Amino acid sequence: MFSTGHHRILSVLSRSGPQSRTDLARILNLSKASVTALVRELIEQNILDERERVFGFGRPAVMLGLRQDAASFIGISLQADPAHIVLTDPHGKVHRQFTMPLVTDVEACLAAMAGAVQDIRDAYPDTIGALAGIGVVIAGIVSGNSQICLASATLGWTDVDIGPRLAEMTGLPVFVENDANALIIGEQLFGNSGELDDFSLVFVSEGIGGAHIINRHLHRGHHGGAGEISHSPIAIDLEALPCRCGNRGCLETVAALPAILGAARRSGLPGDIGQIVELATEGQPEALAILHRAGTALGVSLSQVIQFIDPLRIVVRLDPHLVESVFARALKQAVEAHVLRRESYQTELVLGPLYPNDFATGAASLAAQHFLFGNTSL
Template sequence: MLNSLQRQILGAINSAAGLSRTELAQFCRMSKAAISSPVREMLEAGYLFEADSINGPGQGRPSVKLMIRPQGAYFIGVSLLQEPAQMALINLKGEIIARACFALNRDPTLLAENIAHALPELLDGQAEAAERLMGMGVTLSGFIDETQSICVQSALLGWRNVALATLITQATGLEVFIENDAKALAVSEKRFGQARDLETFTLVSHGAGIGSAHFIAGKLHRGLHGGAGEIAHCTMELNGTPCRCGKRGCLDTIASVNAIMEMAREENLTVASLPELERLAANGQAAAIRILHRAGSALGLGIAHLIQIIDPSLILIAWQEETIDGLLGTVVQQSIETNVLPGFAGLTPVRTFAINQDTWVRAAASIAAHRFLDGPESINDGAKSAR
């Protein structure tokens, strides 16, 4: 296994998409001589390779840049957010190498067995990956404990205090970490996506439910008990609509896709999807406009609160593909700008991207990759102190 310095080196090279030895020494605040031994060991172990960096005219010989070798390590991701459940194999660059699926059984023991039975299909023809397999990540909708091993509660799966990581490890023999879907997606963006070079950012996911997660000072902020980022269950309307969590007026009851479609049914609108509701609004249908304004205003208000509390370098909003454009997205942006303090207005970039069929399973695998690259230190200090 990698030591802490080697993990630091791999993480730095991954974030920068390649570094020379001089740049790496500066990043680690060490001499080139001090990093030469761990770098040589990682080259020999196949985690890194050397590539020529092209210099400009008259700048002499090309410098040698250290790069991540994609085949250096592999990770499995399992997403329990779809039916059937999805499984994927990724390499050290986050590229999906193979896919498989299996029945989403809500009995945890049977689910672990289904995962084990799907592994041979996933690894068929992937001999090198099987030899260099470093772990498995599992993502689901729910509240995960600070050790990333127990599902404390999942309303979607009907679970309470399920030691899922242990059950899957027993069935597969692999090291397993489980994670809430939004936190897993934030890790994926940090490791392989738009936030690789950022120390502090917030991700908000919008779909059937709403989630959020935060990286602070380069670490995933999970909170003392693993519950940081539960924006969906922040109260937005006192004595509002009952929520599945047991409270009332949660953001999830106003702005999630499920809530929006329920409001459409209450207004007797014959729509089967959010895009259809958007089309009604674009054609001037008053109830559709009212529903989307209410949802967008609440979601934007919640994001504005996050900006003021955390002051991140970036807000990333992951939408279901069909919700990026239209009235809902416009109102969210307007609500953010309206509800942020004037001194903060316009200072925090907001980017959106679409969730596709690979998003969640790559995010799951990213959890295992993150633990491999960062070790136990990938859990924030507050969570570590709780163990």
Template sequence: MPSTYHVETFPAATPAASSVFAAVLSQGPLTRVELARRTGLSSAAVTKAVRPLMEAGYVVEAADDGVRASVGRPANPVRVDGGRALFIGVKVTGDEVIAVLTDLCCRIRVARHAPLTAHEPSAVIGLITALTEELLTEALGYGVAVQGMGIAVSGDVDRSDGVVRYSPFLGWRDIALAELATAATGLPVTVDNDVRALTVAEQWFGGGVGCANFAVVTVGAGIGCGLVVNGRVVSGSHGVAGEIGHLSIDPQGPLCHCGNTGCVEAIASDSAILHRIREDTGRPVADSAEALALARADAPGARAAYARAGEAIGRAIGAVVNLLGPERVIISGEGLAAYDLFAEQIRDAFAAAAFGTAEQCEVTTRPLPFDEWARGAAAAAIQTFIGSDTC
């Protein structure tokens, strides 16, 4: 390209300021007193953190019951000015690239979809660059700059280095995606695992708001899990925390693409279900839509494949709850289209696996289209911009 946008330095030079901004972003409007309580900071530290954010226009005084309070007093609630900055989020699937333009509050302003016909990194970067050019043109109409881009990819992603270590759906190993995308677009780029990026968005803006400990479990082409522990999204020392899809729950089970046997993903992913139905019914089932139709028509073998998938997912959720004790588990992903076929098995297997009061964990569903996954990538970019990193 490169981008002609001026990328600013966010005026939160300390962890305290970053913490305050993140709290206002996800839970605001909040008074300074409430901010001190929620962040554990002193009132003086909160006031010191808020001042430069207000001076730079990232935080503004909020109306209280429709009446504008006098500016600057501690009792006045403050909120994030979503229009102060823009971000781009990109979700890469095996056959499509979805790109969104969001504001600072991660509200989608524009969305673009394009088919992905080749998986070579150069082809993917070329498509991302083309979509970015379109969104940067759209951004001109908002009068503020794009401050960063997030790219979400399935698989083993090292966010700190911006490297995709392994993505089975793209066939990638050790691709320096952040470096390549930055060179092509001129924007700062954050690359993250797609489920982890979605979890950031859910923590700040979705089903996890207000939860200090929760998990997002995604079902579909793969089985993923994002974890929030003590208010922070967990990436682990090697960037692969939460990979419940590769829990081996059946030593005699099918071979997984990771090389192990009996993984949850080898039993419950879309492709695994299709394979099982083809084997058990002898029918050349073409895709998930046909598999769903067969199962709902009570075709022998088809419902059993979904039931087996539900049991595997429920056992995996039980393992997560036993290990981490979250207050909520959110199930999402394109695989929810079949939820009626395996919901009972998920519930029963979870109840059987959960230890003691862990069974009280709330398990809920939240269907999210791929635009929301791209929004998650934008949330990861916002996270980088404001200096609120994962653990």
């Protein structure tokens, strides 16, 4: 349908906002003749439209923008209970969202997802762009391309081909991805890191997950497990707790949400993260210690990521309460202390809140990425 040329143009417009034809030719190293032709076709297909004119010396440049109604995408997160479902446009704006109970039975889950898709289709005849794809997020391992869930502990699935099944049921392209990977694609496509060639993302919730964009592409690793960070051996000296992986002192046993809540409970503190953060802010010593230790542990792990991979930025997404807490300060301190001092340059650390919706939005970004970029690089 669309050629690489089309996708390359969409890629630039999605990432850097409206550009003129001449800009595009320069950015993409294409001739102006080619850009004219490619843009004409994209306008005919109602993917792009002409925006305001920018006046300079000579003939004004006509800016070209990605239409909000070029297409729409459904994102489904099976990452936790309840499942979240969103409908987005190509810019990542959420137009509709709801939840439904997570069903672990494969057939029932497929039926529920197909039903949700049908509901959305019924409710949205054509006010926004035509539905162009579905993304599904699971916590677990997904095969690189065949869109099969190889293993998921939360769902209890092994080698389940939800991708092809849901595609058949809905008649739409379906993309399945691991939670951290979906989150980083969402950050790349819908977030603020689209211009970066290399960046990493780590999220902290029930577990700790990580993913890397390397050379503009998601780095899956050889068996799809790249970005795994939760079992970094971090607490050798401290009272190392046993981890579900069999070792002791893994990052997850110190810095994941359940670990923080568990430590708080053992210290007689309330079992709610908001309250714990508040106590720490008021100076309560146990709360401070627990959050400080968790932040430091994650910081040390991130310093390793920085040394090994040297990304331009690491995005850390965590509970909104933690974003401005001791946890965050300890994290930054630990990174400062453990990263080899560099004259010119420092990996940027960006902390932001993680909302349950974000996984579903990430899921939608998978479908959007495919629609906009095809298999293109740049």
